[in-house]
Amino acid sequence: MSQPPPPGDRPLFDAMTEWLRAEGDCADVVMSSRVRLARNLAGHPFCTRSARRDRLLTLEACRDCVLRAGLADRFVWCDVHDASPLERMMLVERHLISKQLSKGRTLIHGGGEDPRGVAIALPDERLSIMVNEEDHLRIQVIRSGLALGAAWRQIDEVDDRIEAGVDYAFSPRFGYLTACPTNVGTGLRMSVMLHLPGLRLMRELEKVKRAAADMGLAVRGFYGEGSDAVGDFFQLSNQTTLGRSEAQILADMEQKVVPPIVEYERRSRRDLLQSRRVGLEDQIMRAWGMLCNARLLATEEAMQALSLVRLGVLLSIIQDRTGRALDVRLVNQLTLLVQSAHLQRAVGRELDQEQRKVARATFIRTRLAAIAGA
Amino acid sequence: MSQPPPPGDRPLFDAMTEWLRAEGDCADVVMSSRVRLARNLAGHPFCTRSARRDRLLTLEACRDCVLRAGLADRFVWCDVHDASPLERMMLVERHLISKQLSKGRTLIHGGGEDPRGVAIALPDERLSIMVNEEDHLRIQVIRSGLALGAAWRQIDEVDDRIEAGVDYAFSPRFGYLTACPTNVGTGLRMSVMLHLPGLRLMRELEKVKRAAADMGLAVRGFYGEGSDAVGDFFQLSNQTTLGRSEAQILADMEQKVVPPIVEYERRSRRDLLQSRRVGLEDQIMRAWGMLCNARLLATEEAMQALSLVRLGVLLSIIQDRTGRALDVRLVNQLTLLVQSAHLQRAVGRELDQEQRKVARATFIRTRLAAIAGA
Numbered sequence: 001m002s003q004p005p006p007p008g009d010r011p012l013f014d015a016m017t018e019w020l021r022a023e024g025d026c027a028d029v030v031m032s033s034r035v036r037l038a039r040n041l042a043g044h045p046f047c048t049r050s051a052r053r054d055r056l057l058t059l060e061a062c063r064d065c066v067l068r069a070g071l072a073d074r075f076v077w078c079d080v081h082d083a084s085p086l087e088r089m090m091l092v093e094r095h096l097i098s099k100q101l102s103k104g105r106t107l108i109h110g111g112g113e114d115p116r117g118v119a120i121a122l123p124d125e126r127l128s129i130m131v132n133e134e135d136h137l138r139i140q141v142i143r144s145g146l147a148l149g150a151a152w153r154q155i156d157e158v159d160d161r162i163e164a165g166v167d168y169a170f171s172p173r174f175g176y177l178t179a180c181p182t183n184v185g186t187g188l189r190m191s192v193m194l195h196l197p198g199l200r201l202m203r204e205l206e207k208v209k210r211a212a213a214d215m216g217l218a219v220r221g222f223y224g225e226g227s228d229a230v231g232d233f234f235q236l237s238n239q240t241t242l243g244r245s246e247a248q249i250l251a252d253m254e255q256k257v258v259p260p261i262v263e264y265e266r267r268s269r270r271d272l273l274q275s276r277r278v279g280l281e282d283q284i285m286r287a288w289g290m291l292c293n294a295r296l297l298a299t300e301e302a303m304q305a306l307s308l309v310r311l312g313v314l315l316s317i318i319q320d321r322t323g324r325a326l327d328v329r330l331v332n333q334l335t336l337l338v339q340s341a342h343l344q345r346a347v348g349r350e351l352d353q354e355q356r357k358v359a360r361a362t363f364i365r366t367r368l369a370a371i372a373g374a
Numbered sequence: 375m376s377q378p379p380p381p382g383d384r385p386l387f388d389a390m391t392e393w394l395r396a397e398g399d400c401a402d403v404v405m406s407s408r409v410r411l412a413r414n415l416a417g418h419p420f421c422t423r424s425a426r427r428d429r430l431l432t433l434e435a436c437r438d439c440v441l442r443a444g445l446a447d448r449f450v451w452c453d454v455h456d457a458s459p460l461e462r463m464m465l466v467e468r469h470l471i472s473k474q475l476s477k478g479r480t481l482i483h484g485g486g487e488d489p490r491g492v493a494i495a496l497p498d499e500r501l502s503i504m505v506n507e508e509d510h511l512r513i514q515v516i517r518s519g520l521a522l523g524a525a526w527r528q529i530d531e532v533d534d535r536i537e538a539g540v541d542y543a544f545s546p547r548f549g550y551l552t553a554c555p556t557n558v559g560t561g562l563r564m565s566v567m568l569h570l571p572g573l574r575l576m577r578e579l580e581k582v583k584r585a586a587a588d589m590g591l592a593v594r595g596f597y598g599e600g601s602d603a604v605g606d607f608f609q610l611s612n613q614t615t616l617g618r619s620e621a622q623i624l625a626d627m628e629q630k631v632v633p634p635i636v637e638y639e640r641r642s643r644r645d646l647l648q649s650r651r652v653g654l655e656d657q658i659m660r661a662w663g664m665l666c667n668a669r670l671l672a673t674e675e676a677m678q679a680l681s682l683v684r685l686g687v688l689l690s691i692i693q694d695r696t697g698r699a700l701d702v703r704l705v706n707q708l709t710l711l712v713q714s715a716h717l718q719r720a721v722g723r724e725l726d727q728e729q730r731k732v733a734r735a736t737f738i739r740t741r742l743a744a745i746a747g748a
Binding site: 285286293294 | 652653655656659660662663664666667668669670732735
């Protein structure tokens, strides 16, 4: 395999990432489905307990086996410890690495930046593999819409191919061993990114969140663990990895958990259209008007308005000047492109917070004018 | 003189009223100048103490002398007690009658609606004369911009002409006698309607209001006594009518009081442009975006946004699609046309509060689209 291109390379950051495609089942409510596996190499100490030298060896072993496993036609490898702050932030914004991997951790032994990296499959970024995060390997597959089954089949195959080249840390009694006991067993987490503006507007969101918690699910924000819910986007994920098979987890999520929430959100949207149509149109069109006119926009405000605009496009409340439906993918894309690092890359230079607000407003205004005028 | 047309007649309510013309000195800050005289007929009891029969006689006497005085080429007479609720509200919104005259007062003797009326000079509505409000005659002249001197000269002439046909209640010691002692003497009140968005945005408004109060001036809202300040519009008026000549009151208002406030507001606008330009543009364009997109608009919200849009037009921050300046008169006009009665007349039927919000949003959106697309 030839030398992979660096991460600042256009093919990576200009790609329409898989989770913005608005394709697949239930794409009106389910932005994306994500499956990840936590794996560790046998004979290598866990990242949480290893010295720098150990981690370097682990990094090399993982990188080699990942890049040699023939997982994708084009694979980008990024040494996160060598990446610029902007590149790290972009990888986080694209959901390709965790905040934790972007920051690194304090080394117990040895100095310097914690050696770690990520492999990303192009052109769609469906598959990515973090190395030396909490576990040696964190394999992730993201698919647009509700597609946990397809994601699971892909990740299962990826897992097999990697395992063909290395020994995983595995216990016949506990299953796959992981740095944190909450991942022991399958090492599997399945999650969906939901867009639930209807439930928020109908004030039913808390009820759904409580019901999800009662089913042992975690509800998180747009950027996962520890992030706030912005713009009515919520990540819902299973918590249990021990004592239940992958098939059981998949069946639960894809058949029992997600469809009722999707139906509930759709019903909220229908109710809003039927019983509060003018109020709904008012909120959606004000959000559109703000995005098309503001000269200063903070991320959260932009995301909240984009959420309403997304709803407005899906419900045909927002149309272009000729009365045609807008492409919801363009709105999805904006939810990524307005994030700070992507914004700075679009502008071509580093910006302070105030400058970002100006640039964000300009960027959105220009894009929406182009979309609406089409 | 031929029978005057009824007040629902198009020439009256479709006129571009004088106070919206945006002409004259300081029209960027001073919307309009208003002078009014309180007068009573000798030998007729004050309205506050009269029976219905007395008031009918007073009404007839006043009406006759007003309509015969040759005050204008075209004069509309309206019996307010016979007018519909919508017409009364429209007269209030046009600043042609007071809320008090629109409502009438409880009669001490006799039943039925309190007999009262108003004479309005067309086509510009500069001159209007209320009959049987607190005083028998309340003569008002309104001029666009800072034009208290011109207004004063006009009202002085009107006063003379009316006096040629009737005996005013006058005391050599106190001057003109009025129903309320605060008006005794000259019976004169001078006021200006100011638009002070710059001072509000620079948080200097309270200072100016305190200074005005210290000079013995009253600061009121868009609809005078007891009304709230909406959309940064403030009515500033002299309080003293006794012991000072008309010339002194005029000189004070037009030379000492108003010009410094105008200068202060202009400086605030310059400061905003220089030191907070982006923030200012942001607020103005958001207001514009809201007005162009909202589907529900309450009066106050609309007025507040129109105030910012007016500022934006004056500062050339808002332009039409071809980059040309907008006509500030069209914005001035909207501040009148979005009021409830005018709105209902435009729609052609009575509306409840929720329907008015919808109609207001539709009306403004359509107008602004026409203005911006011009």
